[in-house]
Amino acid sequence: MKKRKTQIEVIESMLLNNQLVTGSTAYNQTKKITGIGSLNLHKQIAGLKEKGYKIKDYWVTTPEGNRYKYFELASFKKGKK
Numbered sequence: 001m002k003k004r005k006t007q008i009e010v011i012e013s014m015l016l017n018n019q020l021v022t023g024s025t026a027y028n029q030t031k032k033i034t035g036i037g038s039l040n041l042h043k044q045i046a047g048l049k050e051k052g053y054k055i056k057d058y059w060v061t062t063p064e065g066n067r068y069k070y071f072e073l074a075s076f077k078k079g080k081k
Contacts (some may be wrong), residue, residue, distance in 0.1 A: 005033055011044040015055065015073040022070045045071060 005013075007030045014021050014029060023041050033080035038044060045050040045055055061067050 004035070007036070007038045008044045008047045008071060011038070011041070012048055012051075012053075015048070015053070015071065018073075020070055021072070022068050023071075024068075028047055 003030065010033050011026055011032050012022065014026070018072060019025070019029075021041075023039075026041045027037040027045070045057075049055060056072050056074045057069050058072065059069055
């Protein structure tokens with residue numbers, strides 16, 4: 001039986017592939033790959049930070065006045081065991 005990816009692994013691969021990671025893109029990708037859409041992106045980001053990833057977040061305002069936050073991988077630092 002093939003093991004499915006976790007939501008954290010999906011978000012991790014999105015960040016490593018320089019894809020735009022917002023709440024809606026994370027939900028769509030996790031829904032497509034794992035079958036369960038992630039509504040708590042901050043929990044996946046926290047899990048990645050525990051793994052040693054440094055992730056920056058930015059607020060963007062669209063011309064229509066909508067605001068959203070997107071995440072970008074800054075660097076990876078191996079944690080101590």
